Amino acid sequence: xxRKQLLLAILLAITSAPAVASESAPSATESMAVMAHSGHDxxxxxxxxxxxxxxxxxxxxxKSSGESRERMVSTVVPQNIVAANVDAYSNNLxxxxxxxxxxxxxxGAKLDKPATGGFQMLTAREEVGEAxxxxxxxYYFGERGAKNPTAMLMQQKNELEIIPQPYPREHSRxxxxxxxxxxxxxxxxxxxxxxxxxxxQNGSQSEWVTDAQGVATVRIPDDFNQDGAQKxxxxxxxxxxxxxxxxxxxxxxxxxKTYLTAFNASYGADAFDQRNLAMGLxxxxxxxxxxxxxxxxxxxAEKKAAEVDAGKTEKDEV
Amino acid sequence: MLKKLFPTLGRFRFTxxxxxxxxxxxxxxxxxxxxxxxxxxxxxxxxCAFDKQTGDHCxxxxxxxxxxxxxxxxxxxxxxxxxxxxxxTLMSVGVFFMFFFFLNKAFCGWVCPLGTVQELLxxxxxxxxxxxxxxxxxxxxxxxxxxxxxxLVLVLGLPLLxxxxxxxxxxxxxxxxxxxxxxxxxxxxxxxEQIALxxxxxxxxxxxxxxxxxxxxxxxxxxxVRQPFCRICPLLSWNALFQRLSPMRxxxxxxxxxxxxxxxxxxxxxxxxxxxxxxxxxxxFHEDCTLCGRCAEYCPDDGxxxxxxxxxxxxxxxxxxxxxxxxxxxxxxxxxKRVIKxxxxxxxxxxx
Numbered sequence: 292x293x294r295k296q297l298l299l300a301i302l303l304a305i306t307s308a309p310a311v312a313s314e315s316a317p318s319a320t321e322s323m324a325v326m327a328h329s330g331h332d333x334x335x336x337x338x339x340x341x342x343x344x345x346x347x348x349x350x351x352x353x354k355s356s357g358e359s360r361e362r363m364v365s366t367v368v369p370q371n372i373v374a375a376n377v378d379a380y381s382n383n384l385x386x387x388x389x390x391x392x393x394x395x396x397x398x399g400a401k402l403d404k405p406a407t408g409g410f411q412m413l414t415a416r417e418e419v420g421e422a423x424x425x426x427x428x429x430y431y432f433g434e435r436g437a438k439n440p441t442a443m444l445m446q447q448k449n450e451l452e453i454i455p456q457p458y459p460r461e462h463s464r465x466x467x468x469x470x471x472x473x474x475x476x477x478x479x480x481x482x483x484x485x486x487x488x489x490x491x492q493n494g495s496q497s498e499w500v501t502d503a504q505g506v507a508t509v510r511i512p513d514d515f516n517q518d519g520a521q522k523x524x525x526x527x528x529x530x531x532x533x534x535x536x537x538x539x540x541x542x543x544x545x546x547x548k549t550y551l552t553a554f555n556a557s558y559g560a561d562a563f564d565q566r567n568l569a570m571g572l573x574x575x576x577x578x579x580x581x582x583x584x585x586x587x588x589x590x591x592a593e594k595k596a597a598e599v600d601a602g603k604t605e606k607d608e609v
Numbered sequence: 610m611l612k613k614l615f616p617t618l619g620r621f622r623f624t625x626x627x628x629x630x631x632x633x634x635x636x637x638x639x640x641x642x643x644x645x646x647x648x649x650x651x652x653x654x655x656x657c658a659f660d661k662q663t664g665d666h667c668x669x670x671x672x673x674x675x676x677x678x679x680x681x682x683x684x685x686x687x688x689x690x691x692x693x694x695x696x697x698t699l700m701s702v703g704v705f706f707m708f709f710f711f712l713n714k715a716f717c718g719w720v721c722p723l724g725t726v727q728e729l730l731x732x733x734x735x736x737x738x739x740x741x742x743x744x745x746x747x748x749x750x751x752x753x754x755x756x757x758x759x760x761l762v763l764v765l766g767l768p769l770l771x772x773x774x775x776x777x778x779x780x781x782x783x784x785x786x787x788x789x790x791x792x793x794x795x796x797x798x799x800x801x802e803q804i805a806l807x808x809x810x811x812x813x814x815x816x817x818x819x820x821x822x823x824x825x826x827x828x829x830x831x832x833x834v835r836q837p838f839c840r841i842c843p844l845l846s847w848n849a850l851f852q853r854l855s856p857m858r859x860x861x862x863x864x865x866x867x868x869x870x871x872x873x874x875x876x877x878x879x880x881x882x883x884x885x886x887x888x889x890x891x892x893x894f895h896e897d898c899t900l901c902g903r904c905a906e907y908c909p910d911d912g913x914x915x916x917x918x919x920x921x922x923x924x925x926x927x928x929x930x931x932x933x934x935x936x937x938x939x940x941x942x943x944x945x946k947r948v949i950k951x952x953x954x955x956x957x958x959x960x961x
Contacts, residue, residue: 566805578825585833
């Protein structure tokens with residue numbers, strides 16, 4: 292497998308030789324970044340790592356269209372990474388599809404919905420010489436009774452990992468101005484004081500550091516334009532809320548090897564984007580005021596209440 | 610032991626309601642982030658998906674999304690409407706029915722968080738001696754069709770039309786946008802996002818304003834009217850569609866030989882179902898019944914009203930029980946002052 296990846300990387304390096312010739316050991320990130328600016332995208336043609344314009348870090352983009360309206364099939368597109376396949380981990384660890392290697396085709400890797408559905412962890416790996424690069428993301432297939440994905444997320448998949456703690460459940464998502472936790476591990480052990488770089492599709496960049504337990508608390512930036520020019524988030528937002536992508540990256544050198552792992556996901560605008568709390572409270576108060584006449588004690592009602600209180604309606608009490 | 614803890618059916622139901630309020634409002638926080646994915650996602654009560662800590666959510670949001678995104682879109686594209694399209698919808702209904710089969714409409718009377726909140730507010734209203742407005746048979750007859758209208762228009766019609774492209778995309782989940790449970794449950798988790806009015810489009814704003822105003826009206830009205838929203842809730846009509854398919858039933862005797870038509874059960878009914886006092890047999894188990902069991906608790910005649918599961922009596926009216934019950938609370942829900950003294954002196958009221 293490693294040999295195959297190496298061959299693919301060499302092939303890519305040859306196709307982009309003029310641009311990277313000055314580098315003694317070009318990383319695939321650099322290769323992809325260069326290709327992103329060329330008009331002839333060999334990697335994309337091979338379905339092995341389409342460049343993105345907003346980041347040079349490796350990401351996995353899951354696309355749904357056509358038949359996938361039934362959410363049975365999706366396409367995973369590796370970006371800025373040269374991988375032979377995409378690894379899909381199912382939330383049901385005992386299932387025969389607990390770990391699948393999805394072959395890459397022109398458009399990307401086809402991700403079928405496993406019988407168990409629910410959350411899927413997706414990773415793509417690239418090894419060039421002593422450099423190991425990993426892209427990872429989480430995808431959700433709507434499924435009633437899907438297993439809790441915590442064990443699957445915690446399962447070791449690569450040397451250096453970024454694990455969401457937790458990943459947003461269905462009907463929830465990462466949103467601007469929210470804080471979310473991510474565990475960083477190396478060979479299964481939490482990494483304290485490890486730096487994480489954050490980049491968003493809207494141009495934000497920041498850096499975060501893990502605590503003693505290897506957990507970084509990342510604040511999602513509120514970087515959407517006020518004019519609402521960004522794309523709608525889609526999904527259950529009915530096209531009314533905005534969304535963008537982000538990537539978290541960490542790097543480590545160990546035993547002569549360098550590791551770079553990225554975790555990407557989408558995030559939405561602030562919870563109060565296109566919302567007005569004052570108006571909401573105003574209409575609620577209006578409703579409350581309109582019900583106030585019901586609370587007025589009328590003479591007749593008073594009399595009836597007194598009768599009830601005295602227990603006159605209970606025929607057999609005495 | 611159990612009798613000491615739960616001397617009345619009312620106390621037992623109240624305990625279940627409080628537990629279910631925590632499960633439906635805070636269940637995710639208590640049992641884990643992903644609990645909602647594991648239980649049913651098709652609960653027959655207004656447990657809200659917009660509550661980020663909910664333990665499970667109601668079937669109505671699922672119905673709206675499926676009609677909008679699957680059925681409606683498939684019809685619009687004139688594609689072959691295959692089992693692939695309808696299976697998810699049928700699955701949701703199937704899972705819903707698996708739950709419903711065992712409890713029938715007790716989901717409304719025992720599990721629904723909005724039902725519990727309204728009931729708690731009415732208890733406060735009784736303590737504050739606010740007037741109790743009960744619906745006359747004429748008034749209740751005018752209100753009853755509204756729940757069917759809510760189901761047909763907001764849960765089924767508009768999402769389907771939105772999916773077909775006939776109605777605006779923002780009308781994909783119109784009931785959720787006006788549902789007071791969305792506001793009640795999220796506010797209970799200190800989340801103010803949902804009460805903030807959506808201002809993205811005119812439709813968003815109109816539905817949001819309507820929902821907020823209705824929520825405000827209901828929380829004040831509940832102090833003086835029992836279960837004000839339940840009367841027009843589309844889940845009440847949805848559940849009514851399956852009411853006769855569950856072995857959990859409210860059963861009243863077939864003739865009036867035992868029933869004296871005293872009308873106390875009508876006064877006890879939080880839904881003002883007059884038929885429980887005037888009708889017999891199957892007709893007494895009305896579509897508005899939430900199986901709260903108050904009519905059986907307040908029926909002074911032995912065995913006239915019963916709650917049965919597969920024909921086995923779970924609870925039945927009795928004169929002795931009635932005598933003790935009215936010492937604690939009037940049929941209309943007015944607490945008796947002397948009950949407090951009795952409770953202090955004699956915790957087990959059943960045994961005198």
